[in-house]
Amino acid sequence: MSAPQFMRVRADMPPGHVRTPAYLRGKTGWVERRLGPFPNPESLAYGLEGQALPLLRVRFTMAEVWGADTSHPDDTIDAEIYAHWLEPAEAPHAP
């Protein structure tokens, strides 16, 4: 098994239709699997042609999303995030 690939979700808060949940912005997780390409929903929502983008399933620990004092820090949340919302990152902690 190869080393986990860590990604940070951009912390931007742009107006309009976005399918990156606000509670995950600025958080770091690792790539669970790669999907796509899928057309960018931020364009499709306005009747424009969506640019085909990779979609990644990113896995976050509860500790990363809600803080270390969360009741079960090793439970996880997976979400589908479009590639333009992600940037390579260092491991925040052991996955």
Added chain:
Amino acid sequence: MPHDHHDHLSPSGHPYRADDDHPLTYWQQMEIAVRELLIEKGVTTAAEINAQIDAMDARNPANGAAVVARAWTDPAFREDLLKDASAATRDMGFDIGPMKLIALENTAEVHNVVVCTLCSCYPRNLLGLPPDWYKSRAYRSRTVKEPRKVLAEFGVDLPDATQVRVHDSTADMRYVVIPARPAGTDGWDADRLAALVTRDSMIGTGLAKTPDSA
């Protein structure tokens, strides 16, 4: 008011439900206008729209239960399902349209639960329409933050040793949970097993029924 409350009760003693005769909302008007225009311009017909509504209403959790029961009894199918759930369910004969499906397997070590925090994404093309609570703000906001508490309210108490994996259905994929096969079902065939698979067990908010509770 305390003296006229009986006016609001039916002869059986239950309150009458208020009529929903309020004006159409903006989006209800928009839907009717677009539908009528599409029919008027010959893009579709009322019969085609009704056929689609019938097709969606015919989809129900029994479809998913058949998929789960086959995964429990057919190791090659289970492998195919975990690799590409859309292809595996289509091969089994279900018309899931363009839906892109991922199957998530529950084990003693891992419990999966599905939510859509942004709206109400649900594998409708396999399981039919979602339950109302799935679309509620409480379920959508709490499941990502305190999943074990939400699960406990559904009657699912998980040991600390079981990891909870929440899946937020944020974009193009839809999810179906393969619940763990209940003990005491050795030798059961797929049809008999399918009766143990509940809708909630395929969302992750329930477990499959046990033979004595079925």
